[in-house]
Amino acid sequence: MQPSSTPRARLLVGIAVSVVLGLAGAAVYVVSSAPGARASIALSIVEDPATGTFGYSPEVVQIPRAEQVDITITNWDPMPHSVSGRYMNVSGTMAEMMVHMGNGMMGRLSGPMVGALPPDLVSHTFTMVAGGYDLNIPIPVAPNAGTPSVVSFTLLMDLPGTFSWSCMAEETSAHGPMVGGLTIG
Ligand SMILES: [Cu+2]
Numbered sequence: 001m002q003p004s005s006t007p008r009a010r011l012l013v014g015i016a017v018s019v020v021l022g023l024a025g026a027a028v029y030v031v032s033s034a035p036g037a038r039a040s041i042a043l044s045i046v047e048d049p050a051t052g053t054f055g056y057s058p059e060v061v062q063i064p065r066a067e068q069v070d071i072t073i074t075n076w077d078p079m080p081h082s083v084s085g086r087y088m089n090v091s092g093t094m095a096e097m098m099v100h101m102g103n104g105m106m107g108r109l110s111g112p113m114v115g116a117l118p119p120d121l122v123s124h125t126f127t128m129v130a131g132g133y134d135l136n137i138p139i140p141v142a143p144n145a146g147t148p149s150v151v152s153f154t155l156l157m158d159l160p161g162t163f164s165w166s167c168m169a170e171e172t173s174a175h176g177p178m179v180g181g182l183t184i185g
Helices: none
Strands: 039-047 054-057 059-065 067-077 098-102 122-128 135-139 150-156 159-168 178-184
Touching: 039 059, 039 122, 067 122, 067 135, 098 135
Parallel strands: 039 067, 059 178
Antiparallel strands: 039 054, 067 150, 098 150, 122 135, 122 159, 159 178
């Protein structure tokens, strides 16, 4: 049965521009910063040299419940992959937006808040429809093999649990399954 009342996931989009560091491949989970500062997580989409396909690192993420957490996703994959329907849209966030931090194809070094990407700019998604959450982040394609695209958003997730997330881009020879886990609590 589909819950029809208030959204059970609240995600706030961080408006402040933060500095994006090169964190490709770093297995960073939760960085508990100084007292009073928000926790942050950096995810990367990096190539697996064994297969030549791209995947998330890390794939298993834990975030604190009922606390604002800044998430940055850095995508090094220069190839677009097909997504359908609503997976081009940002969902589950306050104002249905994320901060597009930069993408050379769009000629921007630091970006605006966006609520969707054009389909030919989507490379991967971070999607979790479970446990009352309806989270979808479309990840823009990297402008070239040496330049990543970066998006940033803030989560505030109230309901505890462990759920699966996945990338909704079509599976092809160049795009294997991308799945992982997210624990809230
Ligand atoms: Cu993907």
